[in-house]
Amino acid sequence: MKLLLGLLAVTAFVFSSVKIGEKAPTFELLDEKDKRVDFGKFIDRPTIIYFTHNACHYCTQIIAFLKRVHKKYGDKVRILTINVMARDSRLIKAYKRAFDLPFPMFAGNDQKLIRAYGINFVPVIVFIDKEGIVRQVVEHYILEEELEKSVKLIMERK
Amino acid sequence: MRELNRREVLTLLLIASLTPTTGVLSRRLEDSKVKSVTLDITHYTKILKPLKKVKMWIPIPPTDHAQEVSNFKVISPYPYRITEEKVWGNRSLFIERDKIGESEIVIKFRITRKREKAVKDPSLKVELCLQPSEWEVWNKEIENFTDKVTAGEKDPVKIAKKIYKAIIRRTKHIEGVCGRGVSILTFEQKIGRCDEFHALFRSMLMYKKIPVSWEEGLILPYPSELKDQDSYEADCLKTISWVRFYDGKKWIPADLAEAKKRPELAEFYFGAIPPNRIRLSRGRGFKLEPPQVEPLSLFAYTHIEEEDGIPAIYGHHYRNVLSYKLLDMEVEK
Numbered sequence: 001m002k003l004l005l006g007l008l009a010v011t012a013f014v015f016s017s018v019k020i021g022e023k024a025p026t027f028e029l030l031d032e033k034d035k036r037v038d039f040g041k042f043i044d045r046p047t048i049i050y051f052t053h054n055a056c057h058y059c060t061q062i063i064a065f066l067k068r069v070h071k072k073y074g075d076k077v078r079i080l081t082i083n084v085m086a087r088d089s090r091l092i093k094a095y096k097r098a099f100d101l102p103f104p105m106f107a108g109n110d111q112k113l114i115r116a117y118g119i120n121f122v123p124v125i126v127f128i129d130k131e132g133i134v135r136q137v138v139e140h141y142i143l144e145e146e147l148e149k150s151v152k153l154i155m156e157r158k
Numbered sequence: 159m160r161e162l163n164r165r166e167v168l169t170l171l172l173i174a175s176l177t178p179t180t181g182v183l184s185r186r187l188e189d190s191k192v193k194s195v196t197l198d199i200t201h202y203t204k205i206l207k208p209l210k211k212v213k214m215w216i217p218i219p220p221t222d223h224a225q226e227v228s229n230f231k232v233i234s235p236y237p238y239r240i241t242e243e244k245v246w247g248n249r250s251l252f253i254e255r256d257k258i259g260e261s262e263i264v265i266k267f268r269i270t271r272k273r274e275k276a277v278k279d280p281s282l283k284v285e286l287c288l289q290p291s292e293w294e295v296w297n298k299e300i301e302n303f304t305d306k307v308t309a310g311e312k313d314p315v316k317i318a319k320k321i322y323k324a325i326i327r328r329t330k331h332i333e334g335v336c337g338r339g340v341s342i343l344t345f346e347q348k349i350g351r352c353d354e355f356h357a358l359f360r361s362m363l364m365y366k367k368i369p370v371s372w373e374e375g376l377i378l379p380y381p382s383e384l385k386d387q388d389s390y391e392a393d394c395l396k397t398i399s400w401v402r403f404y405d406g407k408k409w410i411p412a413d414l415a416e417a418k419k420r421p422e423l424a425e426f427y428f429g430a431i432p433p434n435r436i437r438l439s440r441g442r443g444f445k446l447e448p449p450q451v452e453p454l455s456l457f458a459y460t461h462i463e464e465e466d467g468i469p470a471i472y473g474h475h476y477r478n479v480l481s482y483k484l485l486d487m488e489v490e491k
Binding site: 017053054055056057058059060061084085090091094095098099114115118119120121122123139140141 | 332333334335336337338339340342343344346347349350351354391393394395452459464466468469470471472473474475477
């Protein structure tokens with residue numbers, strides 16, 4: 001299985017609606033307090049946007065990788081998570097509590113957001129540099145070492 | 159998988175020519191020649207963390223034109239009841255508790271799964287199979303594409319075949335993701351796994367007023383790859399969907415994703431489905447009995463909701479595991 005996942009990681013294709021080299025689209029989404037927040041305001045540094053939902057087994061493993069990125073890089077890298085199953089704060093509060101998430105999660109069951117990012121399956125991980133430009137999109141499970149390379153990619157950009 | 163050397167190929171050919179047409183020894187023959195498999199299945203719902211105010215629905219396989227289920231048995235530490243939703247007749251093992259701890263609910267059954275082919279099926283309602291789910295709503299671009307591909311064709315089978323080929327040609331198959339099966343996104347992105355292929359196929363056929371059902375279940379290894387016994391995670395990656403469309407007389411099965419994965423069987427998968435799957439439900443977006451809060455785009459693994467209908471997290475709160483034991487395989491002469 002690890003070999004298969006590794007192959008997926010190296011044979012990456014981008015099918016998402018977001019374009020590499022362009023500004024990441026941003027939207028107002030509900031946060032865990034049911035407050036509408038433009039998540040674009042958080043893209044003020046190298047940022048990872050992670051799309052997930054509750055029925056995806058591998059997605060929970062990526063959460064563990066992201067927590068380790070957060071621990072290693074702290075405020076140098078922003079991590080935003082979006083649960084495409086969540087329609088309001090209830091589900092994301094429960095999700096954040098379950099994983100003790102140290103970064104924000106937004107309710108992503110929003111047709112405009114899903115269309116703009118083309119989220120027809122999960123996991124999807126969007127890597128954005130500090131200028132807000134999309135540098136990489138990974139649309140499948142990611143190995144931890146690949147995640148680390150992608151983090152370095154967005155941190156190195158001038 | 160490594161390639162066989164010449165001696166191994168010759169040995170296999172010799173074994174194939176000498177073995178009877180039924181039984182596990184025949185399993186190296188072509189998947190499309192396998193008429194049925196009989197297996198003992200054990201399906202586990204493993205609760206990994208304590209949960210409060212729990213409602214749990216575990217899908218139960220029906221007996222239908224392509225599968226025969228017997229020896230059904232439940233081993234549960236909690237009281238349960240078998241429920242049936244009204245629209246499609248999908249059945250669940252339902253449990254409701256104030257709290258549950260680390261535990262497992264086990265379902266055992268024997269299944270003879272047959273190669274699926276076109277059949278008359280009064281259990282399928284034509285009107286229901288013309289109603290798109292919220293994930294299969296189509297737009298003008300999909301209509302234009304469908305019109306262009308079918309180019310005035312009137313015969314439903316020929317229309318379906320043209321759409322089948324067009325979707326397979328333009329859509330890339332991907333593994334290792336949990337699909338949402340949204341037609342418009344599949345049309346735009348041209349990628350997906352079974353749910354994406356079949357959502358788009360359904361949209362295009364329904365636009366052409368051809369009734370088409372959504373069949374959902376868990377995948378088994380290809381007949382040629384079935385072991386005597388094995389077990390695996392029965393999560394969203396192991397779900398499989400397929401469709402059956404109506405030509406006015408019979409319901410014709412098709413699996414576009416498998417046809418994409420196995421081009422040598424692309425013709426076969428239009429009109430036939432090998433027996434390496436277990437059907438667990440039919441339709442999309444239906445309300446279970448009793449109704450769940452979260453709309454489900456598919457129902458092929460356990461769905462658990464906590465207080466206020468918050469869905470439990472797969473892999474964190476619970477898991478599904480499927481074990482099988484192969485009892486027999488019937489192969490075409």
